[in-house]
Amino acid sequence: MGNGFLSQEEIDALLNGNISENIPELLSPEEEDLIGEIGNICMGSAATALSTMLNQAVNITTPKVKITSLKELKSTFETPNVALEIEYISGIKGKNLLVMKMKDAAVIANVMMGGNGEAADTSKITELEQSAVSEAMNQMIGSSATAMATMFSKEINISPPVSMIWDGNTEPLVNDMDETNDIVVASFSLKIGNLVDSEIMQILPIDTAKKIVETMTSGREIKEEKKVPDANRPEERQPEVKVEKAEFQPLTETRTVSQSRNIDLIMDVPLEITVVLGRTKKNIKDVLSFSTGSLIQLDKLADEPVEILVNGKKVAYGEVVVVDESFGVRITSIVSGKERVMNLVK
Numbered sequence: 001m002g003n004g005f006l007s008q009e010e011i012d013a014l015l016n017g018n019i020s021e022n023i024p025e026l027l028s029p030e031e032e033d034l035i036g037e038i039g040n041i042c043m044g045s046a047a048t049a050l051s052t053m054l055n056q057a058v059n060i061t062t063p064k065v066k067i068t069s070l071k072e073l074k075s076t077f078e079t080p081n082v083a084l085e086i087e088y089i090s091g092i093k094g095k096n097l098l099v100m101k102m103k104d105a106a107v108i109a110n111v112m113m114g115g116n117g118e119a120a121d122t123s124k125i126t127e128l129e130q131s132a133v134s135e136a137m138n139q140m141i142g143s144s145a146t147a148m149a150t151m152f153s154k155e156i157n158i159s160p161p162v163s164m165i166w167d168g169n170t171e172p173l174v175n176d177m178d179e180t181n182d183i184v185v186a187s188f189s190l191k192i193g194n195l196v197d198s199e200i201m202q203i204l205p206i207d208t209a210k211k212i213v214e215t216m217t218s219g220r221e222i223k224e225e226k227k228v229p230d231a232n233r234p235e236e237r238q239p240e241v242k243v244e245k246a247e248f249q250p251l252t253e254t255r256t257v258s259q260s261r262n263i264d265l266i267m268d269v270p271l272e273i274t275v276v277l278g279r280t281k282k283n284i285k286d287v288l289s290f291s292t293g294s295l296i297q298l299d300k301l302a303d304e305p306v307e308i309l310v311n312g313k314k315v316a317y318g319e320v321v322v323v324d325e326s327f328g329v330r331i332t333s334i335v336s337g338k339e340r341v342m343n344l345v346k
Contacts, residue, residue: 035186
């Protein structure tokens, strides 16, 4: 092709479609497997968060990863869906979509609002139900980002996710991509007790997928370099260890409660706990008239339960106690899922 014309062999290759070796791969098979591995760990953590919110067994399986385009995806897409757009703002830059079928979202919303999920209207969801599902998906993504941060050994932060209904008329865009752009789709099997046996999808632009792969592989290379022994450094002789036969007590049958090991990924995440004794409203002139000894009357009685907030969200009620000359709060009740949703939409 040096003279600017195609050779007969190249023309035959074009006609026969045998030119794949000349086209660079968007993602290698190894990179696709790595995306699946990362997604499996992250969604395992997300399943734990969703299980805690719904009080139901949640199982999200290893994903199937493929490369396609938004146009091709929409042609085979079952609508309507609930889509949550997430943007990574530190650690990794880029956006992605988490997509859930409308009927599954309706079941989750019904359970969060105090129902059993069986009587949910799976054909549509109200604005309140959409807020409930968005909160559930938000918690899932937060747990997923925490798991990713643990894998990468670096801080991963996301902006507040934005939810939308994808009904075929709306066009949720990832990084404002054209619908012909290539994307990575990871499809997970989603099971929630006996209520849901369906699929949930994560959609990433190729650039975001490659950044995730590069971050993961660079971290592995650093760890492998640390394991390489120094040939010039003399081997340290390990001290002798006394080995004895282990003795065990007779086994007795006990009941155990299985717990997903993925919960360990988020056990060290710090949360801010606030106790609200009461609230009141004052005019500016009243605030400026405050002086030492002024009394401010709150909207709660002395024996009323106080509110307990975790990261600004009400989760429980309690009573004030004194512990070793310090104030404390004894939890008396936990906020229901329906009341928590109502707090979100106020």
